[in-house]
Amino acid sequence: MTARSNGEVQEAIADMLADYGHLIDADRLEEWLDFFVEDSVYKIMPRENVVKGLPLSLMLCENKNMIRDRITSLRQANVYNIHVDRHVIGRPRIVGEEDGVYSIEANYAVFQTDQDGMTRVFSVGQYVDKVVFLDDGPKFKEKVVVVDTAAVPTLLATPL
């Protein structure tokens, strides 16, 4: 593995998060999928369950195939509110590193805009992620979206 300075790591992860949010907002979920390694967990947890030590999530993908299936279901099966997402993601904090696996945290806000052009705060929370560096850049080994906005407005279709 190439040696990276802290600054390079920080910048690479920040760039990845920016692209991550952009690809969801642009409805390019099939490309968004490439940010995850095959055995990556993707999980959306209400903060109140995390605080209580309860395991239930709002969305649970135990591997990349289950993330794929979420996208398939969105494309083929699910009927949901017609909307545009807009992610605003804060600067990631690198909170630890072990054997090349970086633990990071970043605040996020997702605004949702409907067909009337009305925008609401859809979800606010924190990404609690594990990131590894592969040849083609940083990837999520685990991504846990801890949602403060536990009362999901209307429904949760597109990933956060």
Add this chain to the structure above:
Amino acid sequence: MRNEPDYTWPRDDFSRIPYGVYHDKNIYDEEQYRIFRGPTWNYLAFEAEVPNPGDFKSVFVGDTPVVVSRDTDGTVHAFINRCAHRGSTVCREEFGNTKSHVCVYHLWSYDLAGNLTGVPFRNGVKGKGGLPKDFDLGCHGLRKLRVEVYCGIIFGTFSDESESLAEYLDESVMKHLARLMHKPIRILGYQRQYIRGNWKLYTDNVRDPNHGGLLHPFQVRFGIARLTQWGGALLDRRNRHNISFVAEGTDSDEGAAEAYGESSAFQKDYGLADTAMLELRREFGDEITLSILSIYPGAVFHQIGNSLATRQVRTKGPDAFELYWTYYGYQDDDQEMTDHRLRQANMAGPGGLISMEDGEAIEIVHRAILREKESHAVVEYGGRGEIGSQDCLVTETPMRGGWSYYCELMGIQADKAPS
């Protein structure tokens, strides 16, 4: 009624619903008194959520805040979460454990049953101020609900005139609850969903087995619930509650494809890369693989494969409600089974692969009917006239049962159906 609304119920089989009742603020206020605070029994919580003396949980009945409290002798109480002094919220936390409930405003203190036990400076200072000498603490407790527990499920009613819980639920519902609660449960977590629609659009939704095999393509595609499967709806003797049920594996993909024809609900040309979620583990010793039990007014108990949860409808005015989901498994589940239930929880809740559509369906109805007070929804799947249990899924008759009880509670007289 105090505020007599002018809506017509043109048929006494409740096959027409005036849209105005989904938007009217006067109707909403009346519902709080006549339904939620009336002679209904409301699902409050599981005993497993307040297992120890002093445990409490804050919930809602309609839009009334209620505390469920476990007393030192193990008894479960429920009372309105509003101080008897000046009306502030007494119990501000959602969950907790306490020796007494003390209001932060003027420190009135209540025991675990909601009785007022102490007020500071009752006699004032140096003979001045304080409460009158004849002030009786015994007359100023928190407003209590009557509580009954069945199979570890806590129900409450505001009315002294309510029938017993057993009579209210009736044999069919009690049997189904006993089935779900056949061994000690373990809480897995909570989900919340805030839907901008009237609460009755949701109680309609859970009494409408027909929509399940049309609105929710995911469960149609993977044979989790299809209108071509064996299923039906079991109503209690007064048609207030409903158990919609389906048995997976009682139709074929080919037969379903033929029956659904060109309908958009059944697309066969995609699959899942990981099918672990679809795995069904039979655990109830019967054929039912999916069941949606709705207890009037605002409770739902669902079994979707091995995902088990309750839903509590918490009204937020005529134009919104919160759905509060409580997921559980059994205490003797091993880690593998718990993981399986958590995996299958993907199918329900606000982000559920099966259930997310309901949030959208309710909002698009609520928006479209705003100006249609005197128009009516048509409820004729399953036929007109007599209301009763159904032996197929292409029916919305259970909705008519719910509305018949609604009109009874609200004192609404429906017109006779045209012959």
